[in-house]
Amino acid sequence: MKDAFSFILATTPVQVRAYYDLRHQIFCNEQGLFAETDRDAWDTVAYPIVALQVDGSNTVQVVGVVRIYETEPGIWYGGRLGVDPDFRRQGQIGKGLIHKAVTTAHGWGCKQFLATVQLQNVRFFRRLHWQTLSEISLLDRPHHLMQANQAAYPPEIQPRPMLEWAEVS
Numbered sequence: 001m002k003d004a005f006s007f008i009l010a011t012t013p014v015q016v017r018a019y020y021d022l023r024h025q026i027f028c029n030e031q032g033l034f035a036e037t038d039r040d041a042w043d044t045v046a047y048p049i050v051a052l053q054v055d056g057s058n059t060v061q062v063v064g065v066v067r068i069y070e071t072e073p074g075i076w077y078g079g080r081l082g083v084d085p086d087f088r089r090q091g092q093i094g095k096g097l098i099h100k101a102v103t104t105a106h107g108w109g110c111k112q113f114l115a116t117v118q119l120q121n122v123r124f125f126r127r128l129h130w131q132t133l134s135e136i137s138l139l140d141r142p143h144h145l146m147q148a149n150q151a152a153y154p155p156e157i158q159p160r161p162m163l164e165w166a167e168v169s
Helices: 011-029 085-090 093-107 121-125
Strands: 004-009 047-054 062-073 073-084 112-119 130-138 141-148
Touching: 004 062, 004 093, 011 047, 011 062, 011 073, 047 093, 062 085, 062 093, 073 085, 073 093, 085 093, 093 112, 093 141, 112 121, 121 130, 121 141
Parallel strands: 073 112
Antiparallel strands: 004 047, 047 062, 062 073, 112 141, 130 141
């Protein structure tokens, strides 16, 4: 049986811990962008989204992460997009996370969805209907401030959960 992936809001303590663990692995350990933690003030208002892999033995594992948050009414950002190194060649996990992020925010009233994208990922985002607004430097690395074409991401109607997981460590 082929592995299956689903993309959901992380709402249980186990999912949220796995979300933060994978972020730490990618952004602190692998990329070295942060010394001790990649958490910041946006995490207190962000909604974590995870890619779950279910293998043939029904084992569930978090294999991808992204967060979404509203900076002002109607303006949303996606950030901390990452995929477990063992699953990066799947081709569908990053795309699925981006789709879930934008369609979820769109369903919650998003008028503009933005992300700061590392240079090596800009072409990937462009293929997914994103455009560059400006080139910037963050953490001494080149990034693009990009905007999603929301016409390519129909709103997903789902309840907006409480932000009770912000304190999960």
